[in-house]
Amino acid sequence: MAALTVISRKPLSFVFCSMAILGAFAGLLIGMALNVAPLGLICGAVLSVGLSFVVLSVMDNEKIARWGLLAFWSVCGLFSFGLAGGLAGILWGWFFGWFVFWLFEGRYRARLQPYLSPKQVLWHFSFRVICGAIFTYLITPIIVVMPLSFNSQDFFTFTPEMLQFDPAGYSLKHYKDFLNNNEWQRSFKNSLMIAPIATIISVCLGTLAAIGLSQSHVPFKRLIMALLISPMIVPLIISATGMFFFYASVGNFLENSLGIDKNFVGYVKVVLAHSVLGIPFVIITVTATLVGFDNSLTRAAANMGADPITTFFKVQMPLILPGVISGGLFAFITSFDEVVVIMFVGSASQKTLPWQMFTGLREQISPTILAVATILVVFSIVLLATLELLRRRSEKLRGLSPI
Amino acid sequence: MNVTKTFVATAALSLVTGLVIAEEMTIVSWGGAYSKSQLNAYHNPYSAKTGVTILNDDSSSTAVAKLRAMNEANNVTWDVVDVEAGPAMQLCDEGLAMVIDPDTMLAPAPDGTSAADDFGDMLVSECFIPQIVYSTTFGYRTDLVGSTAPTSVCDVFNTAAYPGKRSLFSVPINTMEWALLCDGVAKTDIYDVLETPEGQDQALAKLDTIKDDVIWVSSGSDTPQLLADGEVIMGATYNGRLFALIEEQKQPVAMIWDGQVMDLDGWIIPTGLSPERQARALDFIMFATDTQRLADQAKWISYGPARASSAPLVGKHAELGIEMGPHMPTAPENLERAFLMNYGFWADYRDDLDAKFQAWLAK
Numbered sequence: 001m002a003a004l005t006v007i008s009r010k011p012l013s014f015v016f017c018s019m020a021i022l023g024a025f026a027g028l029l030i031g032m033a034l035n036v037a038p039l040g041l042i043c044g045a046v047l048s049v050g051l052s053f054v055v056l057s058v059m060d061n062e063k064i065a066r067w068g069l070l071a072f073w074s075v076c077g078l079f080s081f082g083l084a085g086g087l088a089g090i091l092w093g094w095f096f097g098w099f100v101f102w103l104f105e106g107r108y109r110a111r112l113q114p115y116l117s118p119k120q121v122l123w124h125f126s127f128r129v130i131c132g133a134i135f136t137y138l139i140t141p142i143i144v145v146m147p148l149s150f151n152s153q154d155f156f157t158f159t160p161e162m163l164q165f166d167p168a169g170y171s172l173k174h175y176k177d178f179l180n181n182n183e184w185q186r187s188f189k190n191s192l193m194i195a196p197i198a199t200i201i202s203v204c205l206g207t208l209a210a211i212g213l214s215q216s217h218v219p220f221k222r223l224i225m226a227l228l229i230s231p232m233i234v235p236l237i238i239s240a241t242g243m244f245f246f247y248a249s250v251g252n253f254l255e256n257s258l259g260i261d262k263n264f265v266g267y268v269k270v271v272l273a274h275s276v277l278g279i280p281f282v283i284i285t286v287t288a289t290l291v292g293f294d295n296s297l298t299r300a301a302a303n304m305g306a307d308p309i310t311t312f313f314k315v316q317m318p319l320i321l322p323g324v325i326s327g328g329l330f331a332f333i334t335s336f337d338e339v340v341v342i343m344f345v346g347s348a349s350q351k352t353l354p355w356q357m358f359t360g361l362r363e364q365i366s367p368t369i370l371a372v373a374t375i376l377v378v379f380s381i382v383l384l385a386t387l388e389l390l391r392r393r394s395e396k397l398r399g400l401s402p403i
Numbered sequence: 404m405n406v407t408k409t410f411v412a413t414a415a416l417s418l419v420t421g422l423v424i425a426e427e428m429t430i431v432s433w434g435g436a437y438s439k440s441q442l443n444a445y446h447n448p449y450s451a452k453t454g455v456t457i458l459n460d461d462s463s464s465t466a467v468a469k470l471r472a473m474n475e476a477n478n479v480t481w482d483v484v485d486v487e488a489g490p491a492m493q494l495c496d497e498g499l500a501m502v503i504d505p506d507t508m509l510a511p512a513p514d515g516t517s518a519a520d521d522f523g524d525m526l527v528s529e530c531f532i533p534q535i536v537y538s539t540t541f542g543y544r545t546d547l548v549g550s551t552a553p554t555s556v557c558d559v560f561n562t563a564a565y566p567g568k569r570s571l572f573s574v575p576i577n578t579m580e581w582a583l584l585c586d587g588v589a590k591t592d593i594y595d596v597l598e599t600p601e602g603q604d605q606a607l608a609k610l611d612t613i614k615d616d617v618i619w620v621s622s623g624s625d626t627p628q629l630l631a632d633g634e635v636i637m638g639a640t641y642n643g644r645l646f647a648l649i650e651e652q653k654q655p656v657a658m659i660w661d662g663q664v665m666d667l668d669g670w671i672i673p674t675g676l677s678p679e680r681q682a683r684a685l686d687f688i689m690f691a692t693d694t695q696r697l698a699d700q701a702k703w704i705s706y707g708p709a710r711a712s713s714a715p716l717v718g719k720h721a722e723l724g725i726e727m728g729p730h731m732p733t734a735p736e737n738l739e740r741a742f743l744m745n746y747g748f749w750a751d752y753r754d755d756l757d758a759k760f761q762a763w764l765a766k
Contacts, residue, residue, distance in 0.1 A: 154652055155631040183459065248476035263427070266480075344472075347480035348429040348460035359461040363434025365624040 006114070007106040012056060015103045016049050022099065023048020026092070052100050066097035082164045142377060149174055149370035156365060174371040184368065187356035194267065194352060195335040198274035202331040205275070206282025207324050211316070213283075214290040225283070232280035236340045243273050244344035266350045273345045274338060278331025285330065289323030292398060322394030326387050333383065427456045428482040428683055434461035435624060436647050440703030441485075443721070445691040452690070455683065464622065466490065470499050470673055479675045482684045485534070488527050488667040489576070492750040495530035500671035501681070502529050508685055510693040512712040518692065521710045525667055527746050532688055533669040533709035535700065538732035538741065539577050540663035542630055542645040543637035545655045556662025557585035559637060560609065562616050570626045570638030573619035575760035576749055577639070577664045580742065582609040584662060594745045603756065607763050619764065630656050642732050646705035650723055650730075660737040666744050667709060707733035 027044015031037040051072070055065035070093035077089025102108055112121060152171040153159055161169025178184045209228055213221055231239055247269040254265045293316065301311040317324075339354040346355070353372065360369050430446065432438045438459055446457040460481065462469060467490050473479045486494065494500040503509070505526060509518035519526065525533035543553055548565055559569055559581070571578050583593050583602065586609040596602035610617075618635055620626055626638035627648045642663065648654050670691075672684045690696070697708035698716035705727060708714060717727050728734055732741065 153631070155628055157628075157632050244472065245476050248473075248478035251478060348431075348458040349427060351458075351460070359434055362464065362622050363438075363461050363624060364436070365628045366435075 007110050010104060010106050012053075012104075015056065015100065016052055018103055019048045019052040019100060020045040048096075051096070055097075055100060056104055062101055066094075066101070069093045069097040069100075084163045084165060087165075145370045146374050146377070149367055149374045151367050151370075154366060156367060156370070174367045177366075177368045178371050178375075181368070183351075183356060184353075184372070187351045187353045190350055191336055191353040194270055194274060194350070195332050198271045198278055198335040199328050199332040201271065201275035202278030202282050203324060203328045206279045206327060206331070207286050207320075209279070210283045210286035210290060211312075214287065214293075225287075228283055229280040231276050236277075239277070240341040240344040243276075243341055247273060247345050263349050266347050270342060270346045270350045270352075273341050274335040275331070277338060277341065278334050281330035281334060282324070282327035285323045285327035286320060289320040289394070293319055319398075322390050325390055329383055329387050333380070426454065426683070427458055428680070428687065429458045429460050429480060430687075431460045431462050431466060431481050431484040433463045433485060433623070436643060436704050437706075440700050440706075443703050444696055444700035445687075448696070449687055449690050453686070455687075467493060470494060471497070474499055474673075474675055477675070479673050481673055482676065482680055483670050483672055483687060485668065485670055488531060488533075488669070488746040489744075489749040489753065491531040491669065491671050492528040492746060493753070494671055494673075495528045496750070499674055500530035501674050501676075503532055503672070503688075508688060510689055512694050512710070514712070516712065518710075521694075521712050523711060525669075525709045527667065530671050531667075531669050532671065532692060533667050534692075534697065535668050535706035535709055536665055536731075536733050537668055537706045538642045538663035538665045539572070539639055540642050540645070540732075541637050541639050541659040542626070542648065542656045543659065544630055544633060544635075545657050547633060547636045552657065553637065553659055554661060556581055556659060558659070559639075560585045560613055562613055565636060566616075567636035568616055568618050568629075568634060569613070570618045570620045570629050570635045570640075572639055573621055573760075573764060575756040576753070577744070578610065579603070579606040579756070579760070580664060580744075581662060582606040584742070585609065590742060593742075594748045597748070597756075598752070603759060607760075610763075627652075627654075630654065642730075643704045643706050646730050650720075650725060660732075661740045663732055663737065663741045664744050665732055665741050667746070668706075669709065701727050701731070705730035705732075707731040 024041050024045035027040040027042070027047070028037055029040075030044070031040015034040070051069065055069065059065045059068070070090060073093030073096060074086050074089035076085075077092070078086035081088070108125065109116075109121065112124060116124070147162070148156055148158065150170045150172065151157070151159065151162065152169055152173065159169050163169075178188075212218060213225055213228075218224070251265050251269050254260045254268070255262055297315050297319075298311050301315045302308075306314065336352075337354055338352070339358050342350065342352050342355050343358070346352070353376075357369050357372060360366055430441075432441055438461060442459065446459065449455065450457055463485050466484050466486050470479070470481070470484065473481070484500075491500060495502070505519040505522060506517050509522070509532065511518050512521045522533055525536075527533075541553075541556060541559060545552065547567060551564075553559070553561075553565060558565055559571075579597060580593055583596055583606050584590065586605060588596050588602075588605075597606065618629060618638075620629070620638070620640075623641045623644050626635070626640035627644050629635040629638055630648065631652070631654050637659075642658070645656065645658050649656050649658070670688060672681065672688065676684065692710070694710060694712045695716060697710055698713040698718075700706070701708055701713075701717045702719070702721040708717065714733070717731065719726055729736070731737070
């Protein structure tokens with residue numbers, strides 16, 4: 001399609017106006033950082049138009065002009081803001097050079113249909129810029145903590161050494177602290193123990209509930225469904241308060257009347273509470289997979305003499321497995337991330353990672369939290385990637401196209 | 404598949420039971436450098452001596468509410484709780500803390516002075532086991548306050564001489580006292596004035612003058628972070644946090660000792676423990692209130708030991724080798740301009756003033 005669109009040079013006035021807007025915006029950002037916003041805006045616009053004029057009208061050699069811009073901006077950045085500024089300058093200089101010729105040579109039309117009106121072209125690119133801005137907005141808060149976790153100081157601060165990429169400003173000491181500190185290790189182990197067990201319970205109960213609710217003869221289906229899903233809808237703090245009193249009585253009974261070890265009871269309480277929170281996720285995902293499940297398969301299995309249990313494991317389970325697994329992953333993450341219920345139901349020996357992070361953040365702002373957060377983010381990305389791969393696989397198996 | 408899962412679950416659960424056989428006790432504290440100092444001075448030596456595993460739960464900031472809930476649910480999971488003097492009185496009044504007899508339950512001084520005499524005035528409530536004297540005071544960025552460094556707590560209210568943000572705790576305690584002090588009320592009259600609605604309004608009116616320049620914080624770690632970031636030019640926090648910020652983290656920060664509000668922190672033992680847990684908690688307390696142990700804590704954090712016989716034993720910081728004496732809120736030159744909090748007043752008025760203060764904050 002690209003070959004169909006003939007591109008041609010655009011008038012300089014159009015290029016200069018666009019570059020003025022870009023320059024003004026960049027100048028405004030830098031000006032705001034230095035508390036001289038209006039000055040930055042004007043300087044940015046003037047500088048941007050001036051440079052565009054030089055490279056387009058005076059030099060008229062794209063290669064040299066683009067290298068020149070790269071050099072100009074990186075030197076500017078280096079002298080104004082040090083090494084980090086220099087790096088930013090290289091990126092900006094590259095973008096600036098690319099952008100000015102992209103506009104001037106009319107390359108922006110190269111991949112679009114030739115019949116689009118200027119307004120449609122504008123919208124085409126605005127739409128992408130808006131999408132990019134939304135993506136940045138979502139992801140920046142997560143990304144920004146990652147470099148901070150390598151801080152050599154004990155604060156959530158980008159130190160001058162860090163900004164100058166001085167190796168002295170970085171260290172792995174917060175990761176070491178996480179690995180060597182008893183409190184962190186204990187809570188990490190607790191999380192790794194509680195979350196899988198709670199997940200297994202949620203998956204078993206949730207899958208059974210979803211299959212039961214998908215049968216046509218069950219009365220009050222919607223009501224039961226709503227009740228089962230309520231832990232997800234009721235504000236967590238309310239569930240947590242209720243669970244605190246409920247499990248306190250359960251715990252007292254187990255400890256005093258049955259004489260079970262106090263710590264073991266503590267874990268049982270937390271695991272049960274977390275599995276309650278996980279069940280709704282399993283029900284929802286499994287119910288969703290059951291919608292596409294062909295019930296004549298179970299009838300066919302019964303027709304061939306399989307009992308319901310064999311039918312379930314041999315016929316139904318393999319087909320709904322992706323739903324079960326993704327529900328299980330959600331249940332796992334729910335338990336692994338949970339901070340409210342555990343603080344009510346658990347005692348210090350059941351302290352989980354999120355609890356430790358919460359108190360750590362409240363009582364002592366230590367970048368160890370950021371190191372752990374970085375580890376968890378990477379962990380979550382891996383988990384979600386698995387989820388997505390499974391989903392695709394299930395769709396392929398069922399012959400549905402990806403939505 | 405389900406059978407396998409059941410096996411896994413059973414195996415995992417039995418693993419959990421296998422892991423916990425040693426005797427355990429849960430001690431609640433404040434976290435950070437403070438918990439570390441207790442770990443070094445009390446918990447580790449006690450574990451080494453008795454074999455009891457001590458779990459540290461950094462929940463002191465919500466101790467009163469949580470203890471109430473635990474008591475109601477008849478499920479107290481804490482053995483020893485670290486609280487300030489005011490909340491200790493509150494818990495004592497509500498019957499949530501055990502009454503302590505200093506002569507039989509706390510260790511006497513090495514020279515034979517009874518614990519009651521050695522702790523003296525620090526025994527502010529019959530349930531309270533004093534541990535340290537700390538103060539809430541101000542730190543400022545030496546590079547952001549101009550050429551004349553602030554010397555008085557009232558410089559916090561002087562936005563003309565010291566423009567910029569300052570951080571204050573979003574609670575009435577300390578904040579209202581400072582406001583009255585800097586509005587010309589004499590130190591000795593502050594609590595009489597604060598008892599009256601007019602006095603409370605006067606304090607809030609004084610705070611109104613700086614409200615736009617205040618960043619309100621809720622925990623002791625906030626102000627050090629804000630100071631390190633340079634987001635505030637001065638801010639209130641505990642003197643131990645400022646010590647760590649200045650001496651351990653080497654930040655360009657200095658302290659204002661003027662108007663430091665001294666408060667006590669110590670332990671209580673919750674009521675409703677089983678006899679054996681209570682016995683263990685008392686054994687720990689007997690061990691930890693020893694003259695030498697209280698002095699040991701000061702090796703790790705700049706809080707003054709609560710018993711008189713410990714003061715001469717305070718030495719150098721265990722890691723930095725700094726003489727700790729001058730960094731104590733109780734050091735003579737720091738004590739000179741201190742302001743002693745009236746715990747009884749706050750035990751009575753805390754809930755009311757909290758409500759009033761929060762309403763003012765929201766305005």
